[in-house]
Amino acid sequence: MRILKSNPYLSLFNTFLVDSPLPANINYFYGFGSLLGLVLVIQLVTGIFLAMHYTPNIEYAFNSVEHIMRDVNNGWLIRYAHANGASFFFLCVYIHIARGLYYGSFNKPRVELWSVGVTIFILMMAAAFLGYVLPWGQMSFWAACVITNFFSAIPYLGPDLVEFIWGGFSVDNPTLNRFFSLHFLIPFIIAALACAHLIALHLHGSNNPLGLNSNIDKLPFHPYFTSKDLVGFAIFGIIFSYFIFFQPNLLGHPDNYIEANPLVTPAHIVPEWYFLPFYGILRSIPNKLFGVITMFVAIVVLYILPFLPVSIIRSSYFRPIWTPFIWLFFFNFLLLGWIGSKPAEDPYILIGTLSTIYYFSSLLIIFPLITFIENILFFVSSNNNKRKLTS
Template identity: 55%
Template sequence: MSHSNYQPKNSVLAWIERRLPIFGFMHGSFVAYPVPRNLNYWWTFGGILSFMLGVQIITGVVLVMHYTPTSLEAFNSVEKIMRDVNYGWLLRYIHANGASMFFLAVYIHIFRGLYYGSYKEPREVLWILGVIIFILMMATAFMGYVLPWGQMSFWAATVITNLFSAIPVFGKSITQFLWGGYSVDEPTLQRFFALHYLLPFMIAGVVVLHIWALHHVGQGNPAGIDVKSDRDTVPFTPYATVKDNFALICFMILFAWFVFYIPNYLGHPDNYIPANPLQTPPHIVPEWYFLPFYAILRAIPNKLLGVVALFSSIIVLAFLPWLDTSKVRSARFRPLYKQFFWVLVVTCVGLGYLGSQPAEGIYVIVARILTAYYFLHFLVILPVLGYFETPKPLPKSISEPVLGKSGVAVGIGARAPRKN
């Protein structure tokens, strides 16, 4: 997978390089690595996500130095961080809002993949690794939300762990195994804390595989056609690095807006009430990034089937490379798929809204329609569409629209086309 014959000039580095070719590896992966020249800004979210994982791990490690995972002290120790630890408020608000920013970025990243067909041959494994990261992220975020031990922490933990009780025969035993007792209590908090610390490093491990697979098969691109010659690519550094850098800084501005100005906007006031097992909040709502899945869960009247639908809605993504029968990757050249893509986006946003509302009346009916459509999109529309849709003609190569057939630049600048 090496893309360079890099040899360090410094004699110490050269000495190391002969024994462990790490500098050549880094150079091949992050400097010489060829990326398609037509990538648009939707391709910068991979870098943003790596940054967010780093931010979450660093702030998280420092927060752990001050946090006490016991049912009596958890809430107060978080407040102690907010009040008495130097810049503790900053660390905690970065970590709490960082989770939201992480999910915002990952949803953009996933929808980017859906739009441009990033999951298609030869990127199936890359895509599945991404789905695994997404599932690990959800588990990590859920357990992290439990740690402040507020009302929403406690009751979200109760609702979600209770899902497992829907499993036939073993449900009750599994649930009690998860709780470490007969209800959500201190043992639950402590194991969630241990796992919340562990899982990010597992995410980091799968991210390495994800990037490895990416660098092996090469990046997709907005045109969805393969790289055919050197003219189609540019070296990662400086071209992709400066572009990723600019996008990352813009993303950080959004992040800072939340951290410094509206740090509790995405949270729920009830989580500033210490956990009380005897008092159920009027509406138990998860964090915004789980709302679409929560809506799917509640749309189905049968508990077991609801849980099955919830997990299926995520697992179905892993089968996407085989559900989508079209040979054309990019939605740019798939006029029908493009429309269905946007309907899916609206469906997901709609489910998110319904997840935040009480499960009653018209909300449930609409949630059922949207849930049905969600599965219809993946299980029926995508497989069928590949046979009926007439794609637009594909360009001959990535560089053709940019450089023209002769290889001479068309117009000035000849930058990557950004229309999509």
């Protein structure tokens, strides 16, 4: 331990991962940040090994994936770990964001922490979409066609922008090459931002479930919280291994095991499950341009949450008005995911429209209004208590 503190290089590791003081009452939900770091390492390592055997050419891409699965030693394991790792990455990040919303971790002074986290989330979605195209199966090809065509709705620049993304006049070999290059690059940017996220976390320290000042009740990260993280890693490893070895294709689409054919359109084009809530928002708007804008705004709106009215009491534990609405927001988000997996027809369009309205109303109207009301009630209650004490 003395070496960790005295060595100029190891002291940084000691500051962030050994002696870092954390609130004594944080629970297992705070371990999802560490889980995300673990999954990021898995994705980086497996992605590098897959890139060694993958061929970014429309004539060979599908067969190169099959070659990895059948001929490369343990290639099936690497590919299934990478494919399922993407789903687990998003599962962990959705829980991580939900925990931040529930416990008020997005409030000031943690603006930098929240903003970097939202940026990582956006880059994750970009990397996941690019990676989904690489196997060059039926769903990969048609998802690339549908998603990239959304940019054509941009006035004046739309068609030229789509051709720039494609590298030509259709989704073809230049498109696949560009997507492969970006898919390989973005995870390293995410890794750099994850380090920035960790640094931002240490600027003001971790929040805690009670949302109270915990400066007088803190414990070092090791061994008190590393033991909690190891429990989380063990549970994650068991569930992750089950999917890899027993249900590797459960979270994927069977059409993606058919080689891409531009002449045959799938009956129902569906993105991966982690895109479905935002895909549901897109499909709920009849106007193409407005739908694309709404889908992107649904993600970008997370940036402004710290700048809306800040509650004096952070945690949902002590906010009886806020708590049912935050749970309703979570349920509504799951409902949007369900709508995104359904055909674009009634009654799914109507339900999706109402859910989209509630999604934005919650973030921009309901939550700030509840915060304002709760702050007034807090001041009234505090003043009444002071009068009782002085009388």
